[in-house]
Amino acid sequence: MSDLRFLSLEKLTLSYGKNIAVPEMDLDIAKGELVALLGPSGCGKTTTMRAIAGLMAPSSGSIILDNVDITRSPANKRPVGLVFQSYALFPHLNVYENVAFGLKLMGVRGSLLDETVKEGLKTVGLSTFATRKPAELSGGQQQRVSLARSMVMEPKVLLLDEPLSNLDARLRLEMRNELQRVQKESGVTMIFVTHDQVEALAMADRIIVMLDGHIEQIGTPEDIYNRPISDFVADFVGFENVFSLNDGKLKTANGMVALSGDIPADAKGLAWRPAMVTLGDGPFEGTIRGTSFAGGTREYLLETSLGQIKAECDASLPAHAFGATLKFDLPVARAASLSRVGSL
Numbered sequence: 001m002s003d004l005r006f007l008s009l010e011k012l013t014l015s016y017g018k019n020i021a022v023p024e025m026d027l028d029i030a031k032g033e034l035v036a037l038l039g040p041s042g043c044g045k046t047t048t049m050r051a052i053a054g055l056m057a058p059s060s061g062s063i064i065l066d067n068v069d070i071t072r073s074p075a076n077k078r079p080v081g082l083v084f085q086s087y088a089l090f091p092h093l094n095v096y097e098n099v100a101f102g103l104k105l106m107g108v109r110g111s112l113l114d115e116t117v118k119e120g121l122k123t124v125g126l127s128t129f130a131t132r133k134p135a136e137l138s139g140g141q142q143q144r145v146s147l148a149r150s151m152v153m154e155p156k157v158l159l160l161d162e163p164l165s166n167l168d169a170r171l172r173l174e175m176r177n178e179l180q181r182v183q184k185e186s187g188v189t190m191i192f193v194t195h196d197q198v199e200a201l202a203m204a205d206r207i208i209v210m211l212d213g214h215i216e217q218i219g220t221p222e223d224i225y226n227r228p229i230s231d232f233v234a235d236f237v238g239f240e241n242v243f244s245l246n247d248g249k250l251k252t253a254n255g256m257v258a259l260s261g262d263i264p265a266d267a268k269g270l271a272w273r274p275a276m277v278t279l280g281d282g283p284f285e286g287t288i289r290g291t292s293f294a295g296g297t298r299e300y301l302l303e304t305s306l307g308q309i310k311a312e313c314d315a316s317l318p319a320h321a322f323g324a325t326l327k328f329d330l331p332v333a334r335a336a337s338l339s340r341v342g343s344l
């Protein structure tokens with residue numbers, strides 16, 4: 001075993017009756033990694049987590065954790081923790097008792113129990129909240145209790161299913177940092193599910209992008225953000241102008257269009273973020289059909305012979321009027337080169 005294959009899914013197939021939700025997934029997760037499972041609704045994120053947690057039996061394949069085959073181990077015998085989006089705290093128990101609950105079930109008693117619970121509360125910054133009931137806590141604090149409750153069990157892997165989705169925007173940012181801090185300080189291997197690319201990019205060491213039950217791309221946030229390999233990933237992470245290539249030409253709504261610049265030989269498509277489109281100059285022309293101001297930038301929706309193009313420029317530049325015509329370019333040198341297209 002190497003620490004790079006601390007958790008391995010080997011040809012894991014997960015089905016609901018006759019419907020295969022995840023076919024033959026292979027995945028290796030390293031010890032101490034913070035990994036995001038990212039993808040749209042229905043792509044199989046929760047199903048994968050449930051299988052790792054032991055809440056559903058795979059139809060075939062194996063799950064290996066720290067050199068032990070846990071494929072058929074019952075959920076309560078797996079060294080795997082689970083934090084849900086609904087915090088699932090016991091309302092009648094206070095914070096201390098909620099965190100102590102699982103430890104007590106394991107037979108931990110006395111000063112060891114007390115020290116472990118206090119340490120868990122300290123880890124998530126809730127030492128002074130021990131005697132409060134869940135109803136007397138904010139959503140973020142309840143999520144921290146839920147995290148502490150899992151962490152004190154010292155799981156080898158901690159799974160978090162949409163951990164931040166019930167929190168408002170400000171708390172979500174706070175909890176992002178908090179989760180990252182707890183993960184880095186404890187070194188526990190964590191996998192969290194999200195459909196929010198910003199959250200995945202901000203928190204994860206590595207992102208697994210899923211689509212229709214399979215892994216579309218695995219990479220660091222930088223890889224995924226800057227070097228999406230497919231039209232689906234490009235679109236998902238904000239490349240709003242995505243095109244297939246045919247014979248080195250862009251396939252557009254109005255036929256094939258040649259671009260100047262060297263297109264990589266193996267590229268099957270090209271994609272540009274709005275900010276990568278050159279505005280005010282270039283061989284193409286578009287009519288402004290929408291503008292939106294986003295603080296530092298202003299985005300234009302252009303109707304063009306290539307179809308709709310989204311372009312962005314510095315908001316400090318004078319605004320162009322709705323209906324005005326603008327020249328633009330799609331510079332090949334700035335585009336992300338896609339090695340797979342067809343999923344959009």
Ligand SMILES: Nc1ncnc2c1ncn2[C@@H]1O[C@H](COP(=O)(O)OP(=O)(O)OP(=O)(O)O)[C@@H](O)[C@H]1O
Nearest residue numbers: 016019021039040041042043044045046047048195
């Ligand atoms: N209990 C179930 N019975 C039958 N099919 C299911 C069941 N749960 C999920 N599925 C199907 O399995 C596939 C994967 O679902 P899953 O819940 O894993 O997706 P997800 O990526 O977690 O989505 P979401 O972000 O909406 O939670 C979907 O096609 C879904 O319809």
